[in-house]
Amino acid sequence: MIEKKYNVAIAGATGLVGRTMIKVLEERNFPICNLTLLASERSDGEIIKFKGEDFVVKQIAADSFEDVDIALFSAGKDVSIKYAPEAVKSGCIVIDNGSYWRMNPNVPLVVPEVNPEALEWHKGIIANPNCSTIQLVVPLKPINDLYNLKRVIVSTYQSITGAGQRGVDQLISEVTGFDPAERVTSHQIAYNLVFHKITDASGFSEEEIKMINETRKILNLPELKIAVTCVRLPILGGHGESVNIETEKQFEINEVREMLAGMEGMIVIDEPFEEKYPTPLLSKDTNEVYIGRLRRDDTVECGIYLWIVADNVRKGAATNAVQIAEKLIEKNLLSFSFFEF
């Protein structure tokens, strides 16, 4: 039997996430027939290697998706708004890494280990959740299945890579003593910390609102009590999350540890006496979600402390998008009837 292969496009191929998508497709030996690399006019003609071959980046256009089966988007909000519906019209499935489509009721928001069943009702666009949401819901799902979540409190420790190459450039400029050419925040990032953009009257940042809404949608718990504070740090390689979970049902903390260690996509590193715990640098360039510092929180009847780390560019973005594509193939969900977005 010959394995079926697919025509795949990457929109935003020259960005931090786009380049990582290409790497992940290669590493996982994704069954690709034709690979189309798309970007803005600025990157037109750029060469990117895939499996040793040179691919020329083309400027994205309405007809870019005509013979494409699956398109992975990570090219900014405007591209997602304009070209995702165009691609769908051509019969191409879009897996979009941006935030624009995530809360749309006609768009499944998917982490393959958590809610693969949501793929079954897709209408052409599937949204990849926010990085900090993905690594949170991976352990929350089995904890909810077994013990029922009552309340979740999260404080994040997010890598500046979440602000893209411009954020990393500002940090590196500051560390090396140069004035940054461009700034993602008026504050110094090096040796400091900053918050994400805050525009909501309630005082919550956009990142915090995303995490609250997306976690509820993915876990299908629209009333979940979840309190979030997001902080951006001069760290690289991954995001950390300090989480306090309250459950309805009783548990033994060792039982929780063993249960999480047995789950797909999760690695428990929890030998703190030997200084073994997950760190952002440890998660760098890996595709898993790391769990550590599991402790009983006895300020409530059923409380758990959890420390979660994942590479925000990989599992938090590129890897999760590729895993969605793999799951679509596995579940034979590539065909869909036309829906007007």
Add this chain to the structure above:
Amino acid sequence: MIEKKYNVAIAGATGLVGRTMIKVLEERNFPICNLTLLASERSDGEIIKFKGEDFVVKQIAADSFEDVDIALFSAGKDVSIKYAPEAVKSGCIVIDNGSYWRMNPNVPLVVPEVNPEALEWHKGIIANPNCSTIQLVVPLKPINDLYNLKRVIVSTYQSITGAGQRGVDQLISEVTGFDPAERVTSHQIAYNLVFHKITDASGFSEEEIKMINETRKILNLPELKIAVTCVRLPILGGHGESVNIETEKQFEINEVREMLAGMEGMIVIDEPFEEKYPTPLLSKDTNEVYIGRLRRDDTVECGIYLWIVADNVRKGAATNAVQIAEKLIEKNLLSFSFFEF
């Protein structure tokens, strides 16, 4: 009337906190008659300036405190254990920045804005709390007074300066590409994060246990439900704390903001739309506790989000110790009857 002046000693005068104590004494024009600078044998003979004058650092000994009224200690655990009782025997009050005496029932643990009344029963040794505890209890106290604390959840963002000069040296070595001569942790600190030493079977770090116990002692709430996760970061200038507070009584969030802004030692910076919020670098070299990102946490009936920042070497250590000395003078509490520690 002539202002009374005091003989003051600094034990650990050459360390990061000791040097800052000397600076703070000078800045606040503390009424000093004789200043004695003490340190280990290694620093014997070193010269430190105070108000433009040279002071020679002497090696600490049992008789170092004979004519001293107030000694500020920040010279490590062994010195606190051995010399604090010796100083007390000489009639000298010890304000100790180490952790050894903090939970001793005969030692008040004091933050002057929070529990100055505890100074009234001192027996010669007064403990300066842990840096992360001090900045936490400053806002918790008035919130408890008005609304009654029910549960507090804290995740810290702690500066590597908390690990002393050796921690800073490891970070700077890593950033500049050199192999650190000495390491405070086996993990890389630069662009990463680490936890404090974990030796307790429950999985809590020493820092987390300190924060829980000390907060309860200072607030005189031995049963306070407080859950803590402490994280050490490659940041300088101060510690951050992301706090979720649950209270018994109702409040308006603006009423909490105004109340905190009116308190001694606290500065509220909370204009997030203009990117105005407290950061570690903003707190550097200042003596106040900064509050920001006040939000209602509606996952409980009466919930508050609080972001707290302070310079951990100043308000978290040196400044608080000097403020204790000032309060002792103000309250005329320098004399005490002999107690055998």
